[in-house]
């Protein structure tokens with residue numbers, strides 16, 4: 001067979017197992033997958049993958065790049081630095097969010113965000129449509145339908161951030177879930193009890209330093225919202241997907257909801273799996289601020305266990321990059337604290353090191369949570385997330401025996417800190433391949449001037 005690229009001698013993760021396979025790529029897609037062979041075949045390029053694991057390209061189902069914070073103000077990573085970090089971390093597709101104001105057209109928001117990102121990314125990309133200001137929207141179900149037809153079948157709603165106009169009340173949530181059911185769409189929920197958090201934030205703001213953050217958002221504020229929205233979804237007959245779950249109790253609710261047959265899906269993030277509240281003790285504790293906050297070692301363990309058992313389905317970053325200077329401007333008042341951390345470049349490495357190497361999950365489960373499940377749930381599985389003939393030739397090749405000491409200065413993120421600074425992590429990719437092209441090698445972009453990323457038209461979510 002004539003191929004554009006052959007990945008030879010590696011172990012490919014297929015159907016949950018690492019198997020010795022040569023992979024033949026033609027026209028940006030996987031043309032054939034065969035047992036190792038020494039026969040020489042024609043190929044424009046051959047990658048010697050002996051000793052490497054060949055994973056499908058990672059899909060980061062939850063990223064924020066160039067997130068608008070106010071007039072002329074944005075988060076530190078734009079689409080170029082953010083997707084560079086993603087590419088160097090093994091991510092080949094990220095899904096970000098639209099940014100239209102509450103009540104404004106999600107389709108217009110989608111078009112605006114595609115325009116912002118197009119021609120500026122190293123990886124493929126898509127967006128979830130924000131669904132805020134439901135009561136102000138004219139025929140919101142029809143507006144959702146237009147987004148689905150435009151390739152975006154997933155919508156984000158919040159049960160918090162009332163002051164910013166993002167919070168959906170129970171009626172809006174129930175109506176949106178019913179509309180999503182009719183469209184075969186999926187509502188993704190940021191579940192925290194906004195009113196209780198607002199009360200506790202006023203109670204603790206300016207006191208306790210950064211410890212005011214976990215005090216203002218205790219685990220029950222997440223778990224209560226997860227339980228409430230799960231019941232609303234069940235009553236509406238719709239599936240629901242919870243983003244960035246942080247607490248053991250939330251994972252337990254998802255497990256019991258699923259055990260009773262409800263279509264409830266959950267996502268967690270590296271910071272909730274592998275960081276804990278001891279980080280708040282240092283003088284740089286505020287750098288670790290995100291919402292919901294990082295919690296305890298017991299929560300870390302419960303979340304890993306839920307991923308292992310298939311009770312949480314996706315591990316994504318919630319990447320939201322700020323610089324030290326941006327974070328420092330909080331002045332010890334959590335109401336002014338920028339929430340979020342860089343994570344795109346370290347997603348795979350943290351999941352591999354703390355998950356697979358530490359014996360918490362199998363390699364097959366890692367691929368399920370980072371590639372296969374996000375592909376299925378987010379409507380990308382026809383082309384992404386799996387190593388199989390016909391799929392896009394997207395891969396992350398890792399050397400399981402290599403490790404890198406994380407140094408924020410060497411990462412592609414446009415910031416000066418990393419929550420993983422100084423940690424020795426395995427699983428950083430030797431090669432990241434997007435549609436048959438090597439886009440990154442050993443932490444560096446291979447073609448920094450070539451923005452090959454494309455918007456991905458997604459189909460209806462597959463609810464697992």
Ligand SMILES: [Zn+2]
Pocket residue numbers: 062064318
């Ligand atoms: Zn987010």
